[in-house]
Amino acid sequence: xxxxxxxxxxxxxxxxxxxxxxxxxxxxxxxxxxxxxxxxxxxxxxxxxxxxxxxxxxxxxxxxxxxxxxxxxxxxxxxxxxxxxxxxxxxxxxxxxxxxxxxxxxxxxxxxxxxxxxxxxxxxxxxxxxxxxxxxxxxxxxxxxxxxxxxxxxxxxxxxxxxxxxxxxxxxxxxxxxxxxxxxxxxxxxxxxxxxxxxxxxxxxxxxxxxxxxxxxxxxxxxxxxxxxxxxxxxxxxxxxxxxxxxxxxxxxxxxxxxxxxxxxxxxxxxxxxxxxxxxxxxxxxxxxxxxxxxxxxxxxxxxxxxxxxxxxxxxxxxxxxxxxxxxxxxxxxxxxxxxxxxxxxxxxxxxxxxxxxxxxxxxxxxxxxxxxxxxxxxxxxxxxxxxxxxxxxx
Amino acid sequence: xxxxxxxxxxxxxxxxxxxxxxxxxxxxxxxxxxxxxxxxxxxxxxxxxxxxxxxxxxxxxxxxxxxxxxxxxxxxxxxxxxxxxxxxxxxxxxxxxxxxxxxxxxxxxxxxxxxxxxxxxxxxxxxxxxxxxxxxxxxxxxxxxxxxxxxxxxxxxxxxxxxxxxxxxxxxxxxxxxxxxxxxxxxxxxxxxxxxxxxxxxxxxxxxxxxxxxxxxxxxxxxxxxxxxxxxxxxxxxxxxxxxxxxxxxxxxxxxxxxxxxxxxxxxxxxxxxxxxxxxxxxxxxxxxxxxxxxxxxxxxxxxxxxxxxxxxxxxxxxxxxxxxxxxxxxxxxxxxxxxxxxxxxxxxxxxxxxxxxxxxxxxxxxxx
Numbered sequence: 001x002x003x004x005x006x007x008x009x010x011x012x013x014x015x016x017x018x019x020x021x022x023x024x025x026x027x028x029x030x031x032x033x034x035x036x037x038x039x040x041x042x043x044x045x046x047x048x049x050x051x052x053x054x055x056x057x058x059x060x061x062x063x064x065x066x067x068x069x070x071x072x073x074x075x076x077x078x079x080x081x082x083x084x085x086x087x088x089x090x091x092x093x094x095x096x097x098x099x100x101x102x103x104x105x106x107x108x109x110x111x112x113x114x115x116x117x118x119x120x121x122x123x124x125x126x127x128x129x130x131x132x133x134x135x136x137x138x139x140x141x142x143x144x145x146x147x148x149x150x151x152x153x154x155x156x157x158x159x160x161x162x163x164x165x166x167x168x169x170x171x172x173x174x175x176x177x178x179x180x181x182x183x184x185x186x187x188x189x190x191x192x193x194x195x196x197x198x199x200x201x202x203x204x205x206x207x208x209x210x211x212x213x214x215x216x217x218x219x220x221x222x223x224x225x226x227x228x229x230x231x232x233x234x235x236x237x238x239x240x241x242x243x244x245x246x247x248x249x250x251x252x253x254x255x256x257x258x259x260x261x262x263x264x265x266x267x268x269x270x271x272x273x274x275x276x277x278x279x280x281x282x283x284x285x286x287x288x289x290x291x292x293x294x295x296x297x298x299x300x301x302x303x304x305x306x307x308x309x310x311x312x313x314x315x316x317x318x319x320x321x322x323x324x325x326x327x328x329x330x331x332x333x334x335x336x337x338x339x340x341x342x343x344x345x346x347x348x349x350x351x352x353x354x355x356x357x358x359x360x361x362x363x364x365x366x367x368x369x370x371x372x373x374x375x376x377x378x379x380x381x382x383x384x385x386x387x388x389x390x391x392x393x394x395x
Numbered sequence: 396x397x398x399x400x401x402x403x404x405x406x407x408x409x410x411x412x413x414x415x416x417x418x419x420x421x422x423x424x425x426x427x428x429x430x431x432x433x434x435x436x437x438x439x440x441x442x443x444x445x446x447x448x449x450x451x452x453x454x455x456x457x458x459x460x461x462x463x464x465x466x467x468x469x470x471x472x473x474x475x476x477x478x479x480x481x482x483x484x485x486x487x488x489x490x491x492x493x494x495x496x497x498x499x500x501x502x503x504x505x506x507x508x509x510x511x512x513x514x515x516x517x518x519x520x521x522x523x524x525x526x527x528x529x530x531x532x533x534x535x536x537x538x539x540x541x542x543x544x545x546x547x548x549x550x551x552x553x554x555x556x557x558x559x560x561x562x563x564x565x566x567x568x569x570x571x572x573x574x575x576x577x578x579x580x581x582x583x584x585x586x587x588x589x590x591x592x593x594x595x596x597x598x599x600x601x602x603x604x605x606x607x608x609x610x611x612x613x614x615x616x617x618x619x620x621x622x623x624x625x626x627x628x629x630x631x632x633x634x635x636x637x638x639x640x641x642x643x644x645x646x647x648x649x650x651x652x653x654x655x656x657x658x659x660x661x662x663x664x665x666x667x668x669x670x671x672x673x674x675x676x677x678x679x680x681x682x683x684x685x686x687x688x689x690x691x692x693x694x695x696x697x698x699x700x701x702x703x704x705x706x707x708x709x710x711x712x713x714x715x716x717x718x719x720x721x722x723x724x725x726x727x728x729x730x731x732x733x734x735x736x737x738x739x740x741x742x743x744x745x746x747x748x749x750x751x752x753x754x755x756x757x758x759x760x761x762x763x764x
Contacts, residue, residue, distance in 0.1 A: 021671075029589040036593070043620040050619045121435045122428035123442045137745035138738045139700040142714055146738075149721075149730035334605035340707060348607055361615045368608045369600070376603035 047362075062358050063088070069353055071345050073261060084354050091350030092371060098267050098346065099333040105272035106332060107325075110279025115309070117284050128280065135277035141338050143274055148266035148342040157253055166246050168254065174265060177244040178258040187238055188231050195230035199223030263344035267336065275332045282324045286317035318390055326383035330376050337372075347371060457735070467725035476732050480720065487716050488736075491556015497548060501559050504540045507533065508566075516751070534570070552630045556711040558740055564634055564712075565699040571638040572698065573691070576645025577684075581675065583646060584653055594646070601643035606701055609636045614708045633705050641698040648690035652683035685759050692752035696745045703741075713737050 017023045051058065063085040070080050074090040075097065117128040135143070152171050155161060160170040168175045179185075199222070206217035247257030290313050298308040337348040348368060355364045413419075417426060429439045460475025463482070471477035490498050511533035514526040541563065543549040555563060582594030601609070613632040621627070656679055664674030684691070706715040717733035720726050 025587045029587050032589055032593060046622050047619050050623060053623070116438075119435070119438070120428065120431060121438050121442075124438050127442050127445070133746065134742060137696070137700075137742045137749065139703040139714070139741055141703045141706070142734060142738055142741070145714070145718065145730070146734040149734065153728070153730070330603075337605040337607045338704070338707075340607065348605070348611075352611075355615070362619065365608065365612055365616055368611075369604050372605060372608065373600065373603040 056359055058360075058362060060363055062360050062363070065358070067354070067357075069357070071350070073259070084358065087350050087354065088347065088367065091345060091347040094339075094344065095333070095336055095346040095348075098264060098271070098336045098339070098344070101268050102271035102275065102332050102336065103329050105268065106275035106279055106328070109272055109276030110328075111283050113276065114280040114283025114287070117280060118287060132277045132280050135273055136281070140270060140274045140335050141341060144267055144270040144338055144342060147269045148262060151262035151266050154262075160249075160254075167257075168247060168249075171262065172259065173262045174260040175247045175254050175257045176260065177246045178256065180245045188235050191234040192227070192231040195227040198230075199226045202226070261344070263339070263342050266342060267339050267344050271332050271335060274335070275328055278328050278331075279325060282321055282328065283317070286321035287313055289320045290316045315390070319387075322383060322387045322390070326380055326387075329383070330379055333375055333379070334372065468727065468729060476735075477729055478732060480726050480729065480733075481736070484716075484720055484726075487557055487720075488713055489557050490559050491711055491716065492554045493550060493556070493559065494548075494554065497543075497550060500540045500543075500547070504537045505562075507536065534567075552628050555630055557716050558713040560630070560705065560710060560712045561699070561702045561740075564630070564637060564702045564705065567634045568637040568641055568698045568702070569695050571634070572641035572645050572694070575638060575642035576649055576694075577680065579642060579646035580649035580653060583650055598643045598646050601640055602647070606637070606640050606704055607707055609640055610704060610708050612636070629708070629710065633708070633710065637698060637701060640701070641694055644694050644697070645691065648687050648694055649683060651690065652685075652687035653679065655686050656682055688756055688759065689752055692748055696748050699745060699748070700741060713740060 017027075064083050066081050067084050067087040068080050069087070071078055071087065071090050075093045076086075076090060078086055078090050113128045113131065117125050117132070119125055151173075154169060154171045157170045157172060160168040160175075162168055166177055199219075202217075202222055203219040206219035210216055245256045247254040294312055294316065295308055298312040299305075303312065336346060339346040340349040340352060343349070351364045351368055355361050414423075417423060430436045456474070457476050460473055461478055462471045462473065462475060463478045465471050465477070465479030467479070468477055471479055486495060486498070490501055493501060510526055511530035513520045514523045514530060520526060539545065539547070541550070541555070541559075542552065579594050579598055582590050583598065585591045585594070610633065613636045614629075617627060617632060660678055660682065661674070664678040667674075669677065703712055703714045705712050706718065711719065714737055717730075717737050721728065721730045721733055
């Protein structure tokens, strides 16, 4: 009798372990950990065996070796004797360059077209809708290739299209005037920086004063004057140390100026128009999310439409806009890696060259992932901070 | 004496007068929608100018001056578009390198796709129950048709290409990424810390890197990670990677839906005595998935567009085929024509998907507001 009860009891407890929520949770987690550990052990063992067979070593020591390949228009000093690490840095800078330019372009295009799409003008809103729908539904890779084919199909260098005789477009890109720096030009830049800082400070002070006393101050005009006026003043005082070098036609090419490659322009155009279409949608739905009463109240107070948009609608819409906007910026940065198909030498493209040359595939992929992950995390950290700053302060 | 009233009053009703000409009809519409203010007029004129400089030249190039016949690009004369390659190369654009006498199998798989999709996408389909069973077996049938075996000639997956490859990778990715995404989203919300951390790390790492690096991983790293005698099919590898990529985005979309469900729903499900999986399946997920339909379909569209990235690891999808063709001496430099043609394929599929999701949203909107 007692015996059977005990076995019943044990059976009961065993079943309880399986049905009890907490113990079941522990069992599931233990299984997950075991599976992950087994998976890692499996691939580590295979990696050891495979690398041992092919005689490759692992480690990041190879990064100091000379690269032996050239990079078209590096942003920092680089030649084929430079190290792999420096080549990767050049690639990273190119990625950052095209991402920043693309983010600026896409933001301007997206906000403008998002606002215009809501305009009462039938033709404009239809035009923007068709731009958004077409661009969003076609792969960005195809658009990059399309722009690149278009730009490399432009006239050859001797038949360059001239833009007011200061810039020239041809199948090797866009040649624009470049700055000539003489000693003293540094001071102009410093003056510009000081002007910007002063303008920001004045606008902050003016806002605070308006909050306290209600008196307004023309901070926009003063700021503009400071940002433009201060550098010009320094420029004139120091005897014009900064000049522009206008590209000059020679027999087969141009002398002077800066050449922007068609790869960079194509990538920038494609990323700007593609991401701009997504941002346009985000902005549109953000504006629509602000209730109608807000704009009616603003009109009742006598604000003009322009001011209503700037001071009432957009600040409220921004709260809805910022989170998806962040992910669009990140998407743009990641999409810039498609540069590889048109030969723009970004991080992935240069990493690929290194990978082919040195065979250190594991390390290169690890570097790629580390860099892109930290870019993502940094961007979303910044945007989270900004989002928190403009978030609704509730009671 | 009768006083005459000082002011005239109407004793009869006045007849209705037509509205001012400027506010009705075409004129009125134009005034309200195109020329309501100075800024609007400027915008309208600008838009008309933009259309004028872009549309007629494009039509002239593509249609009126376009040439459809010819052996190679040299037989295309004039300024217009050269469509002569369509006739010879359309097979490659659609089927890749699939043997031409076997392409009926791809066509059949595509035709069978419609009854397989119908019970999920439409209401009031006759025989819905049987069609559902059919769609469960459809992937097996499709793989059998495409790859062969059991009596059909075997075709290597290397022969898959063109738009077929986009469709195969895209559909497989769509079908697989939804359940994986749901599991990851539930994992991220889970109360079990290890499951939650595993999901978070997977989602954030995959979302943080470009798809192109994942494809490189599948091409270069997987052979190192796997035993030497295991060789994974390249199409299968791409499907795995694209699924992993899309499911991380899917998980975030569904998490948004899960977070929007009021806590009372979870508590009510618990109070009814439902277990975790039961409450998820019966109460939470149906509501959460409904909210996230737009995001889910957007992820599908993104996934389908991303199938073009397979060209970076040497597969020939429709974009890869067109790139290969425009570097062929016979058709050198016809990139505008081919890219316009290829973009139409993607536009049609993706636009249809987005319109379908919008109509579904309206239909499922059961809020009694």
